[in-house]
Amino acid sequence: MRDRRANPVGRAATASVPRATIGGLRLAVLDLEQTADFMIDMVHPRRRVGRPLYLTSANGEVLSRCSTEPMIDRLFRAADLINADGQPLVTVSKLRLPKPLPERVATTDLFHVVARKAEAQGLSFYMFGANEAENRAAVDNVRRMYPRLKIIGHSHGYLRGEALQSKVDEINALAPAFLWVGLGVPHEQAFVEEFMPRLGNVGAIKTSGGLFNFLSGRHARAPKWMQHVGLEWAWRVWLEPRRLLWRYLTTNPRALYLLFHQTRPPLTTGITPTRGDECDVPSDPTDPVSALR
Template sequence: MSSIPTSVQAVPRISMGGLPIAVMNREETAAFLVDAALAARGRDVAPLIVSSANGQVLSLCASDPKIKNLYLSSDLISADGMSLVHVSKLRAQTPLPERVATTDLFHDVAREAQRKGARFFMLGASQGNISKAVTNVRTMYPDLEVVGFRNGYFSLYEEAIVDQINKSGADILWVSMGVPRQLEFAMRWRPQLKVGVLKTSGGLFDFLSGRDSRAPQWMQDAGLEWLYRLGLEPRRLFWRYAVTNIHATYLLFSMPVAVLPACDAEPD
């Protein structure tokens, strides 16, 4: 792309595995999120909801209409999975430029936010992990304003959490509570939230805290990060990956891949 889209409607998308996936690289995505968040500052507008899809998400959406509706209610879905990138290069007229993994994107957005003055609120994970994650982020990005944080152990109907976020003056809210809870929170409180952008984040804070480690770069590039994680937690992850990887591969190759109109975020 020659320039960063100025509105979410202008972001190019392709339909993959039943979801509309944004055709933007990490740098473009980071710039877009920060610019959109700052443009919303002081305005009475609902936040943009930005989520991500990998093989597991494609499988869940195909199996559960409620989860799929949550994703289709997002304003933007990034490709957080190399399988989507690889298949797009085989099947799409406009392939995905690269994987936009949230664990990488966070740092791109943090650098951009630090430079432009956007403020973060971090919501999710255990109290120990979120506290450590915030400490590490403030060390890595000393000029970045992390204006608030809270663990993810609360009722989705607890309005006091929304009040805390709004009073912080945050521009970007990172919600790390897993699928589908983080999107349920986003859609439940979207009208009341005063942030510019809400980014769902999966297990991001566990990585930022240092509790979890990333796979070697060559495994990430090859789309094998799931295998690295399986080696770390075989009992918890074996059946999840055994089912969702096969199902996602089927969806990526059996469902139509098409460029979506710029004004329409719904797949054909």
């Protein structure tokens, strides 16, 4: 058994959120609106926990990699809340659980729900990730869609060394309610692990994968029917075959096995101190955090 220490802050902050084990990870049983409402509620001063709330997302690839790569498993289990960003996770939960996942909580959809609510309440965003041109295009498009949304800063994600350290300090000084980090798995999770102690003024951090690719207009979402039947991965392979084809060929079969063999309801409601709710373990010498320094 790996050396683990409990995450009492995260468990206390998310104790009201129902969970279920899907493919080996404990995921939030929330829909898009409920997830956005929870995020909005948690960034208000009365609910702050002294550090950012850390939210990430899991799909089939993540389930597969967590089962074979201990470092990635550790990074994901350190999150305070994990959403299901994959329709197959929802489908299998409906077959195997008495209280299944209500819907897929894709970050590309969640962003817009949170943006509308944040705009109405005067809450601020910082958008960190992608390359410089794509980051700027994403921010410009978001400002057109939500003209009253406070985007108090943004930066591309190709920073290292002192430049990255300075950018983290700048983000903390700006104190955004929400920091959206789009660096890809596992670099964005490693970013959170390394820099969360220096981001105490941030309300919540949401890892975002390829969110900025879609916000910038570089990539189009899959047709709705493909999203609903769990084939958005095939659409993404069609868009980027050289980068994604082998990845999905190797992770999809394992993900299906995990979904059918490691999906089970929680023993109790809310949070229990199980393997899926623990974090803050000693660092791994193969950790991708070193690539961010």
